Amino acid sequence: MSSSEDVKYREAVELSLRFCGYRERSKKEINTKLLSKNYSPELIEKVIKRLEEIGAVDNLRFARAFSRGKNKSNRWGKIKIRNHLFEKGLDSSEIEEGINSIDKKTYYEVLRKNIEVYTRKHSNPEKNKLVAHLLYKGFSSDEIFKTIEQQT
Numbered sequence: 001m002s003s004s005e006d007v008k009y010r011e012a013v014e015l016s017l018r019f020c021g022y023r024e025r026s027k028k029e030i031n032t033k034l035l036s037k038n039y040s041p042e043l044i045e046k047v048i049k050r051l052e053e054i055g056a057v058d059n060l061r062f063a064r065a066f067s068r069g070k071n072k073s074n075r076w077g078k079i080k081i082r083n084h085l086f087e088k089g090l091d092s093s094e095i096e097e098g099i100n101s102i103d104k105k106t107y108y109e110v111l112r113k114n115i116e117v118y119t120r121k122h123s124n125p126e127k128n129k130l131v132a133h134l135l136y137k138g139f140s141s142d143e144i145f146k147t148i149e150q151q152t
Contacts, residue, residue: 005043012039012047017056024062027052028089059090063098071102075110078102080138111139111147 051057
């Protein structure tokens, strides 16, 4: 590497480390960020490889953190989380690992909380509107109907 390439490489690594500093990132997110800063694909590949070597980026760790965070904070279901992880560039095994890291008890507590909040906001809601809302949040129809049945 020439000295100017070396400088660009170090700048890209520093930028990526700052980008990863406040939350987990996927490799695709880092790639997109560096492309937006006009770094070459070859350099980006080297940077991502280095970040993996030092443990700054790990798609499995990202999948787990993203899945648990979106379930708990945004009250999302597995379907919506799975779709967003796919958009973040993760492969199917990484996505499933992330989804499986969600605690089952917490997952159903979140689903029940969604039902509770929706019914509080909409006094006596129509069942089909409640189901549509929960489907939008990413829960499966089986999960929804079983949980509604248990609550009545």
